[in-house]
Amino acid sequence: MTRTSRSSYHHGGLRQAVLDAALDVIAAEGPGALSLRDLARRAGVSHAAPAHHFKDRTGLLTALAAEGYALLAEALASAPELRERGVRYVRFAVEHPAHFQVMFQPELLRADDPDLLAARERASVELRAGVAGLADVPDARTAGIAAWSLAHGFATLLLTHNVTGALGDRDPEEYFRSLTGLLFTGQLPPDQEGKRE
Amino acid sequence: MTRTSRSSYHHGGLRQAVLDAALDVIAAEGPGALSLRDLARRAGVSHAAPAHHFKDRTGLLTALAAEGYALLAEALASAPELRERGVRYVRFAVEHPAHFQVMFQPELLRADDPDLLAARERASVELRAGVAGLADVPDARTAGIAAWSLAHGFATLLLTHNVTGALGDRDPEEYFRSLTGLLFTGQLPPDQEGKRE
DNA sequence: CTCTGAACTTGTCAATGCCTAGATTGCGGC
DNA sequence: GCCGCAATCTAGGCATTGACAAGTTCAGAG
Numbered sequence: 001m002t003r004t005s006r007s008s009y010h011h012g013g014l015r016q017a018v019l020d021a022a023l024d025v026i027a028a029e030g031p032g033a034l035s036l037r038d039l040a041r042r043a044g045v046s047h048a049a050p051a052h053h054f055k056d057r058t059g060l061l062t063a064l065a066a067e068g069y070a071l072l073a074e075a076l077a078s079a080p081e082l083r084e085r086g087v088r089y090v091r092f093a094v095e096h097p098a099h100f101q102v103m104f105q106p107e108l109l110r111a112d113d114p115d116l117l118a119a120r121e122r123a124s125v126e127l128r129a130g131v132a133g134l135a136d137v138p139d140a141r142t143a144g145i146a147a148w149s150l151a152h153g154f155a156t157l158l159l160t161h162n163v164t165g166a167l168g169d170r171d172p173e174e175y176f177r178s179l180t181g182l183l184f185t186g187q188l189p190p191d192q193e194g195k196r197e
Numbered sequence: 198m199t200r201t202s203r204s205s206y207h208h209g210g211l212r213q214a215v216l217d218a219a220l221d222v223i224a225a226e227g228p229g230a231l232s233l234r235d236l237a238r239r240a241g242v243s244h245a246a247p248a249h250h251f252k253d254r255t256g257l258l259t260a261l262a263a264e265g266y267a268l269l270a271e272a273l274a275s276a277p278e279l280r281e282r283g284v285r286y287v288r289f290a291v292e293h294p295a296h297f298q299v300m301f302q303p304e305l306l307r308a309d310d311p312d313l314l315a316a317r318e319r320a321s322v323e324l325r326a327g328v329a330g331l332a333d334v335p336d337a338r339t340a341g342i343a344a345w346s347l348a349h350g351f352a353t354l355l356l357t358h359n360v361t362g363a364l365g366d367r368d369p370e371e372y373f374r375s376l377t378g379l380l381f382t383g384q385l386p387p388d389q390e391g392k393r394e
Numbered sequence: 395c396t397c398t399g400a401a402c403t404t405g406t407c408a409a410t411g412c413c414t415a416g417a418t419t420g421c422g423g424c
Numbered sequence: 425g426c427c428g429c430a431a432t433c434t435a436g437g438c439a440t441t442g443a444c445a446a447g448t449t450c451a452g453a454g
Contacts, residue, residue, distance in 0.1 A: 008419085010431090010432055010433070011433080029304055030304030030305065031229065032228065032304065032305065035410065035411090036410080036411070036412090037409080037411080038410090045433065046433065046434045047410090047434090047435090048433080048434070049432080051411090051412075051413090052431085052432060053432090056412070057412095104353065104357045106358060107227030107229065107230070139375075142363075142372075142375055142376065143379060145354075145363055145372075146347065146376045148350070149346075149348075149350035149351040149354060149376060150343065150350055150380075151346075151350065152350035152353060152354055153349035153350025153353065154346040156301065156350065157342075157345065157346060160301045160302070160303055161303060162301075163342055166339075166341075166342050178336075178339055179339065179343045179346060182339070182340060182380060183343070183380055184379055208401080208402080211402085232440085233441080233442070234441060234442080235441095242401095242402070242403085243404070244441090245402080245404080245405095245443085245444090246401075248443075249402070253443070254442070
Protein backbone atom coordinates (compact mmCIF):
# COMPACT_ATOMS: atom_id res chain seq x y z
CA MET A 1 0.00 0.00 0.00
CA THR A 2 0.85 3.62 -0.20
CA ARG A 3 3.02 3.14 -3.24
CA THR A 4 5.37 6.07 -3.11
CA SER A 5 4.79 6.99 -6.77
CA ARG A 6 5.34 4.43 -9.51
CA SER A 7 5.27 7.08 -12.20
CA SER A 8 1.78 5.81 -12.82
CA TYR A 9 -1.15 7.97 -13.66
CA HIS A 10 -2.83 7.16 -10.38
CA HIS A 11 -1.04 8.07 -7.21
CA GLY A 12 -2.49 5.30 -5.09
CA GLY A 13 -2.51 7.02 -1.72
CA LEU A 14 -3.00 10.65 -2.56
CA ARG A 15 -5.58 11.35 0.10
CA GLN A 16 -3.39 10.27 3.00
CA ALA A 17 -0.28 11.73 1.38
CA VAL A 18 -1.92 15.14 1.18
CA LEU A 19 -3.21 14.87 4.75
CA ASP A 20 0.25 14.00 6.02
CA ALA A 21 1.93 16.78 4.09
CA ALA A 22 -0.68 19.21 5.40
CA LEU A 23 0.19 18.20 8.96
CA ASP A 24 3.81 19.12 8.39
CA VAL A 25 2.95 22.52 6.96
CA ILE A 26 0.45 23.35 9.69
CA ALA A 27 2.75 22.24 12.49
CA ALA A 28 5.50 24.42 11.09
CA GLU A 29 3.66 27.50 9.85
CA GLY A 30 0.05 27.22 10.91
CA PRO A 31 -3.12 26.58 8.92
CA GLY A 32 -2.86 29.93 7.16
CA ALA A 33 0.25 28.85 5.29
CA LEU A 34 -1.50 25.85 3.83
CA SER A 35 -1.82 25.82 0.05
CA LEU A 36 -3.58 23.10 -1.91
CA ARG A 37 -1.34 23.70 -4.89
CA ASP A 38 1.75 23.34 -2.74
CA LEU A 39 0.49 20.07 -1.29
CA ALA A 40 -0.21 18.83 -4.81
CA ARG A 41 3.36 19.68 -5.80
CA ARG A 42 4.76 17.80 -2.82
CA ALA A 43 2.74 14.75 -3.76
CA GLY A 44 3.88 15.03 -7.38
CA VAL A 45 0.42 15.41 -8.83
CA SER A 46 -1.35 18.15 -10.73
CA HIS A 47 -2.62 21.21 -8.92
CA ALA A 48 -6.26 20.16 -8.98
CA ALA A 49 -5.82 16.57 -7.87
CA PRO A 50 -6.37 17.17 -4.13
CA ALA A 51 -9.70 18.82 -4.86
CA HIS A 52 -11.08 15.48 -5.93
CA HIS A 53 -10.55 14.07 -2.44
CA PHE A 54 -11.39 17.10 -0.33
CA LYS A 55 -13.53 19.35 -2.52
CA ASP A 56 -11.79 22.50 -1.26
CA ARG A 57 -9.50 23.92 1.42
CA THR A 58 -12.19 23.75 4.06
CA GLY A 59 -12.81 20.13 3.15
CA LEU A 60 -9.17 19.25 3.69
CA LEU A 61 -9.06 20.95 7.08
CA THR A 62 -12.32 19.29 8.07
CA ALA A 63 -10.88 15.90 7.19
CA LEU A 64 -7.83 16.72 9.30
CA ALA A 65 -10.00 17.71 12.24
CA ALA A 66 -12.02 14.51 11.97
CA GLU A 67 -8.82 12.50 11.91
CA GLY A 68 -7.71 14.42 14.97
CA TYR A 69 -10.85 13.69 16.95
CA ALA A 70 -10.53 10.01 16.07
CA LEU A 71 -6.95 9.97 17.32
CA LEU A 72 -7.95 11.82 20.48
CA ALA A 73 -10.78 9.40 21.23
CA GLU A 74 -8.37 6.53 20.76
CA ALA A 75 -5.82 8.16 23.04
CA LEU A 76 -8.34 8.81 25.79
CA ALA A 77 -9.93 5.38 25.74
CA SER A 78 -8.66 2.85 28.22
CA ALA A 79 -7.26 5.49 30.53
CA PRO A 80 -7.80 4.33 34.13
CA GLU A 81 -9.00 7.55 35.75
CA LEU A 82 -9.47 11.28 35.34
CA ARG A 83 -5.94 12.50 35.93
CA GLU A 84 -4.45 10.04 33.50
CA ARG A 85 -7.05 11.08 30.96
CA GLY A 86 -5.92 14.68 31.36
CA VAL A 87 -2.31 13.67 30.90
CA ARG A 88 -3.21 11.89 27.67
CA TYR A 89 -5.10 14.95 26.49
CA VAL A 90 -1.97 17.03 26.94
CA ARG A 91 0.16 14.34 25.36
CA PHE A 92 -2.14 14.30 22.34
CA ALA A 93 -1.73 18.05 21.90
CA VAL A 94 2.05 17.75 22.08
CA GLU A 95 2.29 14.81 19.72
CA HIS A 96 -0.31 16.06 17.25
CA PRO A 97 -0.05 19.84 17.37
CA ALA A 98 -1.40 20.35 13.86
CA HIS A 99 -4.47 18.23 14.50
CA PHE A 100 -5.06 19.95 17.82
CA GLN A 101 -4.82 23.39 16.28
CA VAL A 102 -7.27 22.67 13.49
CA MET A 103 -9.74 20.87 15.75
CA PHE A 104 -10.30 24.00 17.77
CA GLN A 105 -10.73 26.56 15.04
CA PRO A 106 -14.37 26.29 13.97
CA GLU A 107 -14.06 28.95 11.25
CA LEU A 108 -11.75 26.63 9.33
CA LEU A 109 -14.15 23.70 9.34
CA ARG A 110 -17.38 22.58 7.70
CA ALA A 111 -19.44 22.40 10.89
CA ASP A 112 -22.04 19.99 9.52
CA ASP A 113 -19.66 17.43 8.05
CA PRO A 114 -20.91 13.94 9.05
CA ASP A 115 -17.45 12.43 9.52
CA LEU A 116 -16.40 15.36 11.67
CA LEU A 117 -19.51 15.18 13.83
CA ALA A 118 -19.18 11.43 14.30
CA ALA A 119 -15.51 11.60 15.28
CA ARG A 120 -16.13 14.51 17.61
CA GLU A 121 -18.96 12.64 19.28
CA ARG A 122 -16.72 9.65 19.88
CA ALA A 123 -14.12 11.89 21.50
CA SER A 124 -16.79 13.64 23.53
CA VAL A 125 -17.99 10.34 24.95
CA GLU A 126 -14.47 9.52 26.07
CA LEU A 127 -14.12 12.92 27.66
CA ARG A 128 -17.33 12.59 29.64
CA ALA A 129 -16.48 9.06 30.70
CA GLY A 130 -13.52 10.41 32.61
CA VAL A 131 -15.66 12.39 35.01
CA ALA A 132 -17.93 9.49 35.85
CA GLY A 133 -15.45 8.11 38.35
CA LEU A 134 -15.50 11.25 40.46
CA ALA A 135 -17.49 10.81 43.67
CA ASP A 136 -16.11 13.38 46.06
CA VAL A 137 -17.15 16.40 44.02
CA PRO A 138 -20.48 18.20 44.30
CA ASP A 139 -21.34 18.74 40.65
CA ALA A 140 -19.90 16.23 38.20
CA ARG A 141 -20.66 18.30 35.13
CA THR A 142 -19.01 21.42 36.46
CA ALA A 143 -16.08 19.32 37.60
CA GLY A 144 -15.78 17.94 34.09
CA ILE A 145 -15.66 21.38 32.55
CA ALA A 146 -13.06 22.41 35.10
CA ALA A 147 -10.86 19.43 34.30
CA TRP A 148 -11.26 19.94 30.57
CA SER A 149 -10.49 23.64 30.91
CA LEU A 150 -7.34 22.94 32.88
CA ALA A 151 -6.05 20.37 30.42
CA HIS A 152 -7.06 22.34 27.35
CA GLY A 153 -5.66 25.58 28.70
CA PHE A 154 -2.34 24.02 29.62
CA ALA A 155 -2.10 22.30 26.25
CA THR A 156 -2.88 25.52 24.40
CA LEU A 157 -0.43 27.60 26.41
CA LEU A 158 2.15 24.90 25.81
CA LEU A 159 1.71 24.93 22.04
CA THR A 160 1.77 28.72 21.90
CA HIS A 161 5.07 28.84 23.77
CA ASN A 162 3.54 30.60 26.75
CA VAL A 163 4.79 28.31 29.50
CA THR A 164 8.19 27.33 28.20
CA GLY A 165 9.78 29.59 30.76
CA ALA A 166 8.06 28.16 33.81
CA LEU A 167 8.51 24.64 32.51
CA GLY A 168 12.28 24.75 32.41
CA ASP A 169 13.51 21.38 31.24
CA ARG A 170 10.74 19.44 32.93
CA ASP A 171 8.55 17.09 30.99
CA PRO A 172 5.23 18.74 30.11
CA GLU A 173 3.22 15.69 31.10
CA GLU A 174 4.93 15.47 34.47
CA TYR A 175 4.37 19.17 35.03
CA PHE A 176 0.71 18.78 34.17
CA ARG A 177 0.37 16.07 36.81
CA SER A 178 1.28 18.58 39.47
CA LEU A 179 -1.38 20.93 38.11
CA THR A 180 -4.05 18.27 38.39
CA GLY A 181 -3.14 17.90 42.04
CA LEU A 182 -4.24 21.48 42.62
CA LEU A 183 -7.68 20.81 41.18
CA PHE A 184 -10.31 19.48 43.58
CA THR A 185 -7.83 18.58 46.33
CA GLY A 186 -5.70 21.65 46.78
CA GLN A 187 -2.57 19.57 47.15
CA LEU A 188 0.16 18.26 44.98
CA PRO A 189 -0.55 14.69 43.89
CA PRO A 190 0.78 11.91 46.15
CA ASP A 191 3.30 10.60 43.66
CA GLN A 192 4.84 14.04 43.35
CA GLU A 193 5.46 14.71 47.02
CA GLY A 194 9.21 14.46 46.84
CA LYS A 195 9.28 17.13 44.15
CA ARG A 196 7.77 20.09 45.92
CA GLU A 197 10.05 22.84 47.10
CA MET B 198 -12.06 63.21 15.32
CA THR B 199 -11.79 60.20 13.07
CA ARG B 200 -13.37 62.08 10.18
CA THR B 201 -15.44 59.48 8.39
CA SER B 202 -14.02 60.49 4.99
CA ARG B 203 -14.11 64.10 3.86
CA SER B 204 -13.36 63.11 0.28
CA SER B 205 -9.90 64.39 1.06
CA TYR B 206 -6.74 62.75 -0.15
CA HIS B 207 -5.75 61.81 3.37
CA HIS B 208 -8.06 59.59 5.33
CA GLY B 209 -7.11 60.95 8.71
CA GLY B 210 -7.58 57.84 10.84
CA LEU B 211 -6.82 55.02 8.48
CA ARG B 212 -4.74 53.02 10.87
CA GLN B 213 -7.41 52.68 13.52
CA ALA B 214 -10.13 52.31 10.91
CA VAL B 215 -8.35 49.34 9.40
CA LEU B 216 -7.69 47.83 12.80
CA ASP B 217 -11.35 48.14 13.77
CA ALA B 218 -12.59 46.70 10.49
CA ALA B 219 -10.13 43.83 10.89
CA LEU B 220 -11.61 43.05 14.30
CA ASP B 221 -15.06 42.66 12.78
CA VAL B 222 -13.85 40.34 10.07
CA ILE B 223 -11.79 38.19 12.44
CA ALA B 224 -14.57 37.93 15.00
CA ALA B 225 -16.97 36.82 12.30
CA GLU B 226 -14.84 34.62 10.07
CA GLY B 227 -11.45 34.19 11.69
CA PRO B 228 -8.02 35.57 10.81
CA GLY B 229 -7.85 33.49 7.65
CA ALA B 230 -10.67 35.47 6.06
CA LEU B 231 -8.79 38.70 6.51
CA SER B 232 -7.85 40.51 3.31
CA LEU B 233 -5.88 43.74 3.21
CA ARG B 234 -7.61 44.74 -0.01
CA ASP B 235 -11.02 44.18 1.50
CA LEU B 236 -10.14 46.30 4.51
CA ALA B 237 -8.91 49.04 2.19
CA ARG B 238 -12.22 48.94 0.32
CA ARG B 239 -14.18 49.22 3.55
CA ALA B 240 -12.16 52.26 4.55
CA GLY B 241 -12.65 53.77 1.11
CA VAL B 242 -8.96 53.97 0.25
CA SER B 243 -6.81 52.38 -2.42
CA HIS B 244 -5.71 48.77 -2.11
CA ALA B 245 -2.17 49.57 -1.07
CA ALA B 246 -2.95 52.20 1.54
CA PRO B 247 -3.00 49.87 4.56
CA ALA B 248 0.46 48.63 3.72
CA HIS B 249 1.84 52.02 4.55
CA HIS B 250 0.72 51.62 8.18
CA PHE B 251 1.32 47.92 8.70
CA LYS B 252 3.87 46.86 6.08
CA ASP B 253 2.04 43.59 5.40
CA ARG B 254 -0.59 41.18 6.66
CA THR B 255 1.62 39.96 9.47
CA GLY B 256 2.22 43.54 10.50
CA LEU B 257 -1.48 44.21 10.79
CA LEU B 258 -2.07 41.11 12.89
CA THR B 259 0.91 41.96 15.07
CA ALA B 260 -0.52 45.41 15.71
CA LEU B 261 -3.82 43.83 16.64
CA ALA B 262 -2.14 41.44 19.06
CA ALA B 263 -0.23 44.29 20.69
CA GLU B 264 -3.46 46.24 21.08
CA GLY B 265 -4.98 43.11 22.60
CA TYR B 266 -2.23 42.67 25.17
CA ALA B 267 -2.56 46.32 26.14
CA LEU B 268 -6.29 45.93 26.65
CA LEU B 269 -5.75 42.75 28.65
CA ALA B 270 -3.20 44.38 30.92
CA GLU B 271 -5.60 47.23 31.51
CA ALA B 272 -8.44 44.83 32.27
CA LEU B 273 -6.38 42.81 34.73
CA ALA B 274 -4.94 45.77 36.59
CA SER B 275 -6.70 46.86 39.74
CA ALA B 276 -8.35 43.49 40.26
CA PRO B 277 -8.47 42.75 44.01
CA GLU B 278 -7.43 39.10 44.05
CA LEU B 279 -6.74 36.01 41.97
CA ARG B 280 -10.26 34.79 41.32
CA GLU B 281 -11.45 38.18 40.15
CA ARG B 282 -8.43 38.39 37.90
CA GLY B 283 -9.45 35.11 36.31
CA VAL B 284 -12.97 36.38 35.81
CA ARG B 285 -11.61 39.42 34.04
CA TYR B 286 -9.42 37.25 31.86
CA VAL B 287 -12.50 35.34 30.73
CA ARG B 288 -14.45 38.55 30.30
CA PHE B 289 -11.69 39.95 28.11
CA ALA B 290 -11.86 36.88 25.86
CA VAL B 291 -15.63 37.21 25.54
CA GLU B 292 -15.61 40.94 24.86
CA HIS B 293 -12.57 40.92 22.57
CA PRO B 294 -12.70 37.56 20.81
CA ALA B 295 -10.78 38.74 17.76
CA HIS B 296 -7.94 40.16 19.85
CA PHE B 297 -7.83 37.03 21.98
CA GLN B 298 -7.69 34.76 18.97
CA VAL B 299 -4.85 36.62 17.32
CA MET B 300 -2.83 37.00 20.51
CA PHE B 301 -2.49 33.26 20.87
CA GLN B 302 -1.53 32.29 17.35
CA PRO B 303 2.22 32.90 17.15
CA GLU B 304 2.47 31.89 13.48
CA LEU B 305 0.42 34.94 12.57
CA LEU B 306 2.67 37.40 14.37
CA ARG B 307 6.09 39.00 14.01
CA ALA B 308 7.55 37.56 17.19
CA ASP B 309 10.25 40.20 17.59
CA ASP B 310 8.07 43.27 17.16
CA PRO B 311 8.99 45.77 19.91
CA ASP B 312 5.44 47.02 20.47
CA LEU B 313 4.16 43.49 20.75
CA LEU B 314 6.86 42.48 23.19
CA ALA B 315 6.29 45.54 25.35
CA ALA B 316 2.53 45.09 25.51
CA ARG B 317 2.89 41.39 26.24
CA GLU B 318 5.33 42.11 29.03
CA ARG B 319 2.88 44.54 30.62
CA ALA B 320 0.14 41.91 30.52
CA SER B 321 2.51 39.30 31.85
CA VAL B 322 3.32 41.47 34.87
CA GLU B 323 -0.36 41.80 35.65
CA LEU B 324 -0.83 38.07 35.34
CA ARG B 325 2.01 37.29 37.72
CA ALA B 326 0.83 39.90 40.18
CA GLY B 327 -2.35 37.91 40.69
CA VAL B 328 -0.54 34.92 42.17
CA ALA B 329 1.42 36.97 44.66
CA GLY B 330 -1.49 37.07 47.09
CA LEU B 331 -1.63 33.30 47.43
CA ALA B 332 -0.24 32.09 50.73
CA ASP B 333 -1.87 28.71 51.31
CA VAL B 334 -0.38 27.03 48.27
CA PRO B 335 2.91 25.16 48.19
CA ASP B 336 4.38 26.42 44.92
CA ALA B 337 3.25 29.86 43.78
CA ARG B 338 4.60 29.50 40.27
CA THR B 339 2.89 26.20 39.62
CA ALA B 340 -0.29 27.61 41.13
CA GLY B 341 -0.05 30.53 38.73
CA ILE B 342 0.23 28.25 35.73
CA ALA B 343 -2.72 26.24 37.00
CA ALA B 344 -4.87 29.34 37.38
CA TRP B 345 -3.83 30.66 34.00
CA SER B 346 -4.48 27.28 32.37
CA LEU B 347 -7.94 27.08 33.89
CA ALA B 348 -8.93 30.57 32.80
CA HIS B 349 -7.33 30.28 29.38
CA GLY B 350 -8.79 26.85 28.74
CA PHE B 351 -12.27 27.91 29.73
CA ALA B 352 -12.04 31.05 27.62
CA THR B 353 -10.83 29.08 24.62
CA LEU B 354 -13.49 26.41 24.93
CA LEU B 355 -16.04 29.15 25.28
CA LEU B 356 -14.99 30.93 22.10
CA THR B 357 -14.85 27.68 20.15
CA HIS B 358 -18.42 26.80 21.17
CA ASN B 359 -17.32 23.78 23.13
CA VAL B 360 -19.12 24.48 26.40
CA THR B 361 -22.29 26.11 25.18
CA GLY B 362 -24.21 22.97 26.06
CA ALA B 363 -23.06 22.70 29.66
CA LEU B 364 -23.42 26.42 30.13
CA GLY B 365 -27.13 26.54 29.37
CA ASP B 366 -28.29 30.09 29.79
CA ARG B 367 -25.92 30.87 32.62
CA ASP B 368 -23.56 33.80 32.45
CA PRO B 369 -20.05 32.62 31.44
CA GLU B 370 -18.39 34.73 34.12
CA GLU B 371 -20.61 33.39 36.83
CA TYR B 372 -20.00 29.85 35.63
CA PHE B 373 -16.26 30.44 35.68
CA ARG B 374 -16.48 31.54 39.30
CA SER B 375 -17.73 28.09 40.24
CA LEU B 376 -14.78 26.60 38.37
CA THR B 377 -12.30 28.67 40.34
CA GLY B 378 -13.83 27.28 43.49
CA LEU B 379 -12.69 23.81 42.47
CA LEU B 380 -9.09 24.95 42.13
CA PHE B 381 -6.92 24.86 45.25
CA THR B 382 -9.86 24.42 47.66
CA GLY B 383 -11.91 21.60 46.19
CA GLN B 384 -15.16 23.37 47.00
CA LEU B 385 -17.54 25.69 45.29
CA PRO B 386 -16.86 29.29 46.19
CA PRO B 387 -18.73 30.66 49.21
CA ASP B 388 -20.81 33.14 47.24
CA GLN B 389 -22.12 30.34 45.06
CA GLU B 390 -23.41 28.04 47.80
CA GLY B 391 -27.08 28.48 47.00
CA LYS B 392 -26.50 27.42 43.45
CA ARG B 393 -25.21 23.90 43.81
CA GLU B 394 -27.59 21.02 43.14
C1' DC C 395 7.94 80.08 -0.91
C1' DT C 396 10.23 75.89 -1.02
C1' DC C 397 11.55 71.71 0.77
C1' DT C 398 10.74 67.41 2.97
C1' DG C 399 8.54 63.49 4.56
C1' DA C 400 4.26 61.20 5.58
C1' DA C 401 -0.01 59.49 3.58
C1' DC C 402 -2.11 57.72 -0.25
C1' DT C 403 -2.69 56.09 -5.45
C1' DT C 404 -1.80 53.49 -9.56
C1' DG C 405 0.11 49.75 -11.94
C1' DT C 406 2.10 45.29 -12.00
C1' DC C 407 3.49 40.33 -11.01
C1' DA C 408 3.40 35.81 -9.18
C1' DA C 409 0.62 32.76 -6.52
C1' DT C 410 -3.61 30.89 -5.04
C1' DG C 411 -8.57 28.84 -4.86
C1' DC C 412 -11.93 27.11 -7.46
C1' DC C 413 -14.40 25.83 -11.72
C1' DT C 414 -14.99 23.15 -16.10
C1' DA C 415 -13.75 19.91 -19.51
C1' DG C 416 -11.07 16.18 -20.78
C1' DA C 417 -7.69 12.20 -20.32
C1' DT C 418 -6.28 7.79 -18.06
C1' DT C 419 -6.81 3.85 -15.43
C1' DG C 420 -8.35 -0.17 -12.99
C1' DC C 421 -12.23 -3.14 -11.98
C1' DG C 422 -16.46 -5.91 -12.17
C1' DG C 423 -19.89 -8.01 -15.24
C1' DC C 424 -20.55 -10.71 -19.07
C1' DG D 425 -11.00 -11.70 -23.09
C1' DC D 426 -13.27 -7.51 -23.53
C1' DC D 427 -16.45 -3.78 -22.55
C1' DG D 428 -18.30 -0.12 -20.02
C1' DC D 429 -18.00 2.75 -16.15
C1' DA D 430 -16.77 5.28 -12.27
C1' DA D 431 -12.92 6.87 -9.76
C1' DT D 432 -8.85 9.32 -10.24
C1' DC D 433 -5.94 12.59 -12.11
C1' DT D 434 -4.61 16.40 -15.86
C1' DA D 435 -4.99 20.85 -18.26
C1' DG D 436 -6.54 25.42 -18.79
C1' DG D 437 -8.71 29.51 -17.33
C1' DC D 438 -10.57 33.30 -14.30
C1' DA D 439 -11.02 36.28 -10.36
C1' DT D 440 -8.72 37.58 -6.15
C1' DT D 441 -4.96 38.37 -3.31
C1' DG D 442 -0.25 39.95 -1.13
C1' DA D 443 3.69 42.34 -2.09
C1' DC D 444 6.43 45.56 -4.50
C1' DA D 445 7.77 49.88 -7.19
C1' DA D 446 7.10 54.46 -8.66
C1' DG D 447 4.44 58.44 -8.80
C1' DT D 448 1.01 62.03 -6.50
C1' DT D 449 -1.00 64.91 -2.89
C1' DC D 450 -0.64 67.39 1.13
C1' DA D 451 0.74 69.70 5.48
C1' DG D 452 4.04 71.81 8.19
C1' DA D 453 8.88 73.62 9.17
C1' DG D 454 12.14 76.92 8.07
